[in-house]
Amino acid sequence: MIEKTEPGRKRLEFYYWMRLTRALDERMVALWKQGRGVGGTFSQRGHEGISVGAGLALGPQDVVAPMHRDLGTFLVRGVTPRRVFASLLGRATGVTGGRDTNLHGMGDLSLGIIGFISHLPHSVPVALGAAMSFRYRGEPRAALSFTGDGGSSSGLFHETLNMASLYDAPWVLVVENNLYAYSTPVQEHTRIVDIARRADAYGIPGVVVDGNDVEAVHAVVGEALERARRGGGPTLVEAKTMRMLGHAIHDGAEYVPPGLLAEWEARDPIARFEEKLLAEGVAALAEIEEIGRRCDAEIEEAVAWAEASPWPDPGTVAERVYAP
Amino acid sequence: MRGTGPDADFFGLSGVEEADGSREMTYLAAIGEALREEMLRDPDVLLIGEDIGNDFGGAFKVTRGLAAEFGPKRVMNTPLAELGFTGMASGMALMGLRPVVEMQFADFITSAFDSIVQFAATNHYRWGSPVPMVIRAPSDGGLRSGPFHSQNPEAWFVHAPGLKVVAPATPADAKGLLVAAIRDDNPVVYFESKPLYRSLRGWVPAGDHVVPLGVARLARSGKDISIVTYGAVLHQALAAAERLAAEGIECDVLDLRTLKPLDEEAILTSARRCGKVLVVHAANRMAGVGAEVAALVAEKAFEWLDAPVQRLCGLDTPVPFSPPLEDAYRPDAHKIAVAARALAAY
Numbered sequence: 001m002i003e004k005t006e007p008g009r010k011r012l013e014f015y016y017w018m019r020l021t022r023a024l025d026e027r028m029v030a031l032w033k034q035g036r037g038v039g040g041t042f043s044q045r046g047h048e049g050i051s052v053g054a055g056l057a058l059g060p061q062d063v064v065a066p067m068h069r070d071l072g073t074f075l076v077r078g079v080t081p082r083r084v085f086a087s088l089l090g091r092a093t094g095v096t097g098g099r100d101t102n103l104h105g106m107g108d109l110s111l112g113i114i115g116f117i118s119h120l121p122h123s124v125p126v127a128l129g130a131a132m133s134f135r136y137r138g139e140p141r142a143a144l145s146f147t148g149d150g151g152s153s154s155g156l157f158h159e160t161l162n163m164a165s166l167y168d169a170p171w172v173l174v175v176e177n178n179l180y181a182y183s184t185p186v187q188e189h190t191r192i193v194d195i196a197r198r199a200d201a202y203g204i205p206g207v208v209v210d211g212n213d214v215e216a217v218h219a220v221v222g223e224a225l226e227r228a229r230r231g232g233g234p235t236l237v238e239a240k241t242m243r244m245l246g247h248a249i250h251d252g253a254e255y256v257p258p259g260l261l262a263e264w265e266a267r268d269p270i271a272r273f274e275e276k277l278l279a280e281g282v283a284a285l286a287e288i289e290e291i292g293r294r295c296d297a298e299i300e301e302a303v304a305w306a307e308a309s310p311w312p313d314p315g316t317v318a319e320r321v322y323a324p
Numbered sequence: 325m326r327g328t329g330p331d332a333d334f335f336g337l338s339g340v341e342e343a344d345g346s347r348e349m350t351y352l353a354a355i356g357e358a359l360r361e362e363m364l365r366d367p368d369v370l371l372i373g374e375d376i377g378n379d380f381g382g383a384f385k386v387t388r389g390l391a392a393e394f395g396p397k398r399v400m401n402t403p404l405a406e407l408g409f410t411g412m413a414s415g416m417a418l419m420g421l422r423p424v425v426e427m428q429f430a431d432f433i434t435s436a437f438d439s440i441v442q443f444a445a446t447n448h449y450r451w452g453s454p455v456p457m458v459i460r461a462p463s464d465g466g467l468r469s470g471p472f473h474s475q476n477p478e479a480w481f482v483h484a485p486g487l488k489v490v491a492p493a494t495p496a497d498a499k500g501l502l503v504a505a506i507r508d509d510n511p512v513v514y515f516e517s518k519p520l521y522r523s524l525r526g527w528v529p530a531g532d533h534v535v536p537l538g539v540a541r542l543a544r545s546g547k548d549i550s551i552v553t554y555g556a557v558l559h560q561a562l563a564a565a566e567r568l569a570a571e572g573i574e575c576d577v578l579d580l581r582t583l584k585p586l587d588e589e590a591i592l593t594s595a596r597r598c599g600k601v602l603v604v605h606a607a608n609r610m611a612g613v614g615a616e617v618a619a620l621v622a623e624k625a626f627e628w629l630d631a632p633v634q635r636l637c638g639l640d641t642p643v644p645f646s647p648p649l650e651d652a653y654r655p656d657a658h659k660i661a662v663a664a665r666a667l668a669a670y
């Protein structure tokens with residue numbers, strides 16, 4: 001056991017959340033392969049550095065609109081693995097009570113989370129609206145939203161960046177460039193190499209960050225959020241990564257060249273960070289292993305809890321269409 | 325303050341006030357008054373839209389005076405980005421504000437369709453957080469404005485679970501339904517009628533005038549034919565009913581006022597009393613609100629019917645521009661009277 005400094009503790013916290021995200025993801029994929037899943041689902045593999053790094057950069061009063069690769073953000077904001085599995089399995093105890101699919105719609109404003117819809121760029125203006133409500137009420141809060149490289153080619157992405165810039169909104173957008181929009185490689189849907197450069201068109205800062213470096217993501221998003229809270233306006237962050245499995249669980253992603261996957265496997269955000277922690281003497285191997293065991297146990301318990309949870313009552317299907 | 329000074333004429337306020345405090349004003353002034361009073365009452369109410377800043381007042385000047393009174397924070401001018409600013413409004417609504425979004429024309433609401441029907445409409449069902457917002461959509465034609473400034477797209481929104489849809493036909497309802505829509509915790513699409521803006525004046529009750537959503541109004545009472553309608557063509561239906569009365573045909577004229585949720589009881593009561601139903605709307609016919617009304621009557625009032633339910637609607641074409649074409653497209657008092665006579669003779 002190595003004695004911990006404050007920064008050391010913080011770094012182990014990053015590590016814990018990434019391991020928990022990975023453990024949940026691997027368990028989820030296994031469940032689906034065993035036929036115990038419900039509907040489709042989306043692997044998080046490769047995105048842990050972004051979702052955890054950006055999620056931990058949020059302040060307690062900030063609001064975030066994560067997407068389907070941001071399990072880490074949901075977890076660090078306080079959605080428990082139990083509730084995540086119950087959501088994935090369509091149970092009454094899930095965040096949406098079985099009304100929305102996998103991580104979709106997993107909103108909980110008491111945790112500062114806006115639920116997303118499948119039309120991914122649509123969370124982008126909604127989070128801008130949250131940011132504008134903070135401005136309206138003079139509160140020092142910021143809103144963070146995510147989209148993918150695919151979403152960045154939509155008109156709505158541009159409409160929203162333009163408005164965020166125009167209104168000087170306390171808002172940060174992270175584009176998770178994982179090189180593929182479903183089967184389409186990024187270079188086949190845009191000529192732009194760095195999506196962050198689109199910020200130039202709207203007169204706001206655009207920053208490229210290594211999405212597989214959790215600390216770098218945390219630093220860049222943290223700085224952008226802090227600037228936003230101080231009234232310094234919006235930022236576009238492009239976090240570069242690679243989607244390590246298919247678009248969704250059904251997708252074998254045979255269209256991805258194996259060499260590309262091997263190249264990114266060597267940059268795995270968790271393995272890389274682990275090596276760093278060991279090399280820099282932040283933690284001993286036994287501690288790292290202990291964190292892994294803790295995460296696995298937490299996930300096992302969550303799966304059991306979710307599978308034992310009741311299904312929603314079909315008699316309630318028509319309830320909640322309207323707010324009372 | 326609005327309603328006094330040089331703007332009074334512009335807004336069509338007569339300045340006359342009855343002993344009970346009700347005032348005569350145009351349909352347009354009634355909408356403006358609802359917005360202003362709700363903004364005064366609740367600091368969370370704000371306006372979002374194109375050309376509403378700098379006190380331009382929007383394309384139809386409905387909000388003129390409000391930017392000057394409330395400032396740019398509460399009267400937010402936007403770029404030409406209906407999808408983006410409607411999505412932004414949803415986010416503001418999630419955080420507890422009550423944005424009222426103005427579409428410049430109802431025809432442009434399609435640019436914001438995803439934001440309304442996919443995000444705002446489904447949110448409460450999916451994860452339980454209300455989205456209290458109103459989308460004002462200046463609709464309807466007869467103004468020789470062609471395919472993209474004359475539409476009645478209400479059926480698309482009536483079909484979307486989670487929305488409420490209203491279509492006022494009088495100044496009193498224009499005010500009272502807008503107040504109710506702003507106070508409702510759900511997304512409400514408010515179709516205001518362009519042809520009525522300045523052509524129609526009426527009495528608006530004093531004080532806190534709220535018309536509850538989901539309640540139709542029997543605008544005229546008869547016993548022979550039930551004319552079920554809404555929006556500007558209500559007045560064509562009333563004119564037709566007047567002519568028909570002289571011929572001995574007495575009509576109910578039911579103004580739906582809210583298209584979703586539909587006031588089924590009011591429709592069925594009128595259908596059962598008259599035994600013959602004519603549904604009239606300016607929107608085109610195919611899968612329109614009239615189809616829903618006809619299905620409802622067929623399902624629940626069949627034994628009372630003495631004739632098949634008839635529909636008189638806009639044609640299933642884009643809304644044409646040239647006067648003879650647009651007149652051929654739209655229902656009017658003459659066409660309503662012809663259809664009602666045929667139904668009476670059935």
